[in-house]
Amino acid sequence: MPLPEKALIAQIRWMTQTTVRGRGRILVGIGDDCAVLGLPPEHEILVTTDFTLEGIHFRRDWHPAESVGHRCLARGLSDIAAMGGEPVAAFLSLALPHDLPQSWVGRFTRGLISLAEKHGVTLAGGDTAESPNGILADIVVVGSVPKGKAILRSGARPGDRIYVSGELGGSAAALLQMQTQDTQRHRKRSHSGGAKELARVTTGVSPRAYSRHFYPEPRLELGRILREKELATAMIDTSDGLSTDLAHICQESHVGAELNSVLIPLARVGKPARAVNLDLALNGGEDYELLFTVPPSKRIPSKIAGVALSHIGDITRSRRIFVTDPQGVSYKLHPKGWEHFRR
Numbered sequence: 001m002p003l004p005e006k007a008l009i010a011q012i013r014w015m016t017q018t019t020v021r022g023r024g025r026i027l028v029g030i031g032d033d034c035a036v037l038g039l040p041p042e043h044e045i046l047v048t049t050d051f052t053l054e055g056i057h058f059r060r061d062w063h064p065a066e067s068v069g070h071r072c073l074a075r076g077l078s079d080i081a082a083m084g085g086e087p088v089a090a091f092l093s094l095a096l097p098h099d100l101p102q103s104w105v106g107r108f109t110r111g112l113i114s115l116a117e118k119h120g121v122t123l124a125g126g127d128t129a130e131s132p133n134g135i136l137a138d139i140v141v142v143g144s145v146p147k148g149k150a151i152l153r154s155g156a157r158p159g160d161r162i163y164v165s166g167e168l169g170g171s172a173a174a175l176l177q178m179q180t181q182d183t184q185r186h187r188k189r190s191h192s193g194g195a196k197e198l199a200r201v202t203t204g205v206s207p208r209a210y211s212r213h214f215y216p217e218p219r220l221e222l223g224r225i226l227r228e229k230e231l232a233t234a235m236i237d238t239s240d241g242l243s244t245d246l247a248h249i250c251q252e253s254h255v256g257a258e259l260n261s262v263l264i265p266l267a268r269v270g271k272p273a274r275a276v277n278l279d280l281a282l283n284g285g286e287d288y289e290l291l292f293t294v295p296p297s298k299r300i301p302s303k304i305a306g307v308a309l310s311h312i313g314d315i316t317r318s319r320r321i322f323v324t325d326p327q328g329v330s331y332k333l334h335p336k337g338w339e340h341f342r343r
């Protein structure tokens, strides 16, 4: 059973105090009615909020609790990265079923706090309640960016080059793998009905072989450098999938795009590692890479902050998004990201 609210908050407070202290911007953290945050002079506030729901964003039989905590915060940090901002504080609201083991909550919190610690973010408040059904976590991340310098989705112009960091499709590949195993298990169950048969089907996938899914690394340093050097005209993080996220940039910027399929960095996953197929790279979500546009006058190195960058296409005037295949044939790319894989 999870700890009662007071004890849970005390435990989280203790965990945050022993690990994270932020960058001196948390004037008052957990323990008062509100947190008090100090911002650097001439900065603006960034705020993002994300739900993490059991059965929608994770499954307890698929995801270790540490991974759920990590991913919960990573989503918010990735949004801050996509603006070129720096994270300051996180706020966590948790609704937990009464029969959830306390060890699950402890591991969830540890996963979340170790990512927070890595990026100098303080867990500065939150709320807890009992959930009638399943685990619900809502995270708010507050960040800051110098006045007027946030990198928006609306700044792309025809002729800009389109870049993406890291590799795509790795996260969706893990999901697909787990779904496939589930189907196999159900088939075995209905055919043999035996628990022994069932045990022979492998369960779960290795978080190490699919780390991009279980422990995604928000590209904060890359986002900050792109902003500081004024290299990007528009930016978004790939949370829904390239086809959907690029469509967001195009819509907000009133432009179109042309991608070259051979330039899209396909994730290598599993053991032995194999490249994912193009469909996963185009439409799989939750890679939390940065997708950004660069004016023709700016040069982009092959790596920034240790993260590989790929030039995958160009922004066009046409308002439509096309992909050119290796034979030189162009086809229209429809945004069918994340939702398509979740089912």
Ligand SMILES: [Mg+2]
Binding pocket: 078, 079, 082, 236, 237, 239
């Ligand atoms: Mg985002």
